[in-house]
Amino acid sequence: MAHAEAHAVTEGQPHKVEGQQHPIGIYLKIWGLLFILSAFSYAVDYFHVQGYARWGLILLFMILKAGLIVAVFMHMMWERLAIIYAILVPPVLVLIFVAMMVFEGDYTEATRGVFFATGEQASPAQPSPAH
Secondary structure, eight states: OOOHHTOOOOOOOOOOOOOOOOOOOHHHHHHHHHHHHHHHHHHHTTTOOOHHHHHHHHHHHHHHHHHIIIITTGGGGGGHHHHHHHHHHHHHHHHHHHHHHHHHHHHHHHHHHHHHHHHOOOOOOOOOOOO
């Protein structure tokens, strides 16, 4: 009975909605930071960065932008640790498993190369007799 009385809304008092309110400034700062990271990403192409540096920078800026979007706009920064782990751990494990498959594939390719390179060479084909 005390539980029902504690949550009863009396006449004249509006029902309070509880929730988090974040200042708009946080969202504007993150939006600006996303704009700057996008500008850096485009600058990589503008300055003709090539090779691994190009892809490394593009991936770095992409991961930073994705992290900011998830943390702030999807409210992960304010969530409980269990929810963060439930959302972030599976993709990290998938990346670890992909890396393991890459190493295993490289090992398999190297092993096959060694095996087939050391095998006996087939003798050259005998020339066919002239008719």
